[in-house]
Amino acid sequence: MRKYVIIGAQGSGKGTQSLLLARDLDLVHISVGDVFRWHVQNRTKLGAQVRRAMAAGELVGDDLVEGVVRDRLEQHDWNYGFIIDGFPRSRRQAEFFLESYDIDGVIHLDLPDEEVRRRVLARRLCSRCGMDYNLIADRPTEEGRCDVCGGELVAREDDTEEAVAERLRIYREKTAPILELFGRKEYVVTVDARPGADAVQRTLREKLGLPAPR
Numbered sequence: 001m002r003k004y005v006i007i008g009a010q011g012s013g014k015g016t017q018s019l020l021l022a023r024d025l026d027l028v029h030i031s032v033g034d035v036f037r038w039h040v041q042n043r044t045k046l047g048a049q050v051r052r053a054m055a056a057g058e059l060v061g062d063d064l065v066e067g068v069v070r071d072r073l074e075q076h077d078w079n080y081g082f083i084i085d086g087f088p089r090s091r092r093q094a095e096f097f098l099e100s101y102d103i104d105g106v107i108h109l110d111l112p113d114e115e116v117r118r119r120v121l122a123r124r125l126c127s128r129c130g131m132d133y134n135l136i137a138d139r140p141t142e143e144g145r146c147d148v149c150g151g152e153l154v155a156r157e158d159d160t161e162e163a164v165a166e167r168l169r170i171y172r173e174k175t176a177p178i179l180e181l182f183g184r185k186e187y188v189v190t191v192d193a194r195p196g197a198d199a200v201q202r203t204l205r206e207k208l209g210l211p212a213p214r
């Protein structure tokens with residue numbers, strides 16, 4: 001069983017890299033941001049509690065986040081392991097996590113701030129099926145329409161200039177320093193996230209001592 005954490009600023013490709021790894025190794029991909037977005041979209045009580053912080057690019061309170069992670073991991077559907085994306089993002093979350101789980105590797109996707117801005121502002125999401133697009137690298141065939149279901153493509157509510165700047169500030173202040181905490185206890189691999197998705201995946205597999213992608 002393998003347990004990984006993936007850390008990086010928004011737009012560094014955490015979701016894409018997690019899915020590539022999860023697919024090959026039969027890992028469960030856990031994205032705390034996706035769980036929150038589901039709750040916002042479905043207008044649940046938790047959705048109402050997190051919506052404002054998310055839209056502003058701020059962090060949701062640690063108690064709510066830890067509750068979501070605990071509930072998700074208690075489902076025990078991860079026979080071959082998991083990769084958790086978007087968590088931990090603060091020292092307290094990291095300490096909570098390290099107390100409860102042994103981690104096999106921490107993947108750190110490294111991307112300069114300028115590239116973060118460029119990528120995030122080009123990001124689009126299908127409002128119907130949730131498929132991701134990027135107006136730089138992964139354009140839809142018809143502008144503004146999803147190739148899969150024809151739904152309208154929209155920007156994420158938190159992919160605005162202001163929210164991106166706030167998320168970057170928080171990432172540098174709160175999330176990046178926890179890499180040191182992991183560095184002391186766990187195995188952190190830092191990967192340059194600027195190349196294309198397949199190249200990044202190959203490098204991170206090499207660094208983790210895993211077989212090359214199939």
Ligand code: AMP
Nearest residue numbers: 032033053054058059060065086087089
């Ligand atoms: P993401 O899709 O990972 O960028 O997450 C979207 C938003 O969800 C973040 O900007 C935060 O508002 C919230 N969020 C996701 N994960 C966490 C976390 N571990 N701690 C606090 N807030 C989080």
